[in-house]
Amino acid sequence: MITELAVERVEFACGHCWHKWSVDYDVQYDRDEQGDEWEYFIRDGQAVPSPYDPRGAPPCPLCGRHWVGRLVARRPVPLAPETAGAPRYKIGPLAEHRPERHTAPPLEAHAHERPRENLGRSV
Helix, strand or coil, rough: CEEEEEEEEEEEEECCCCCEEEEEEEEEECCCCCCCEEEEECCEEEEECCCCCCCCEEECCCCCCCCCCCCEEEEEECCHHHCCCCCCCCCCCCCCHHHHHCCCCCCCCCCCCCCCCCCCCCC
């Protein structure tokens, strides 16, 4: 059973060439029949290992070395918006409802600016 969905922005800093970059991951939290909790990471629509684990750390885009990421921002995705009082809209046949959504380009994990540092602090 899905217990939580979120988008997590993970920042990486290469300890070799000092390049910094960030990636957005879709994260799904799940509880199995035995009550164990699991998390799944999706990047650009593909299941990937955890970016917080050395086995799942992506390579540096400049030098290719792998570095574990750190969480810098998070946005939970509501599981049941109707319980939160969100407005809802009745739609007709799915094939006819906003058909452009089937051909829209994917929103890639790197399609954002790196988080601003020292936000709100005097330098």
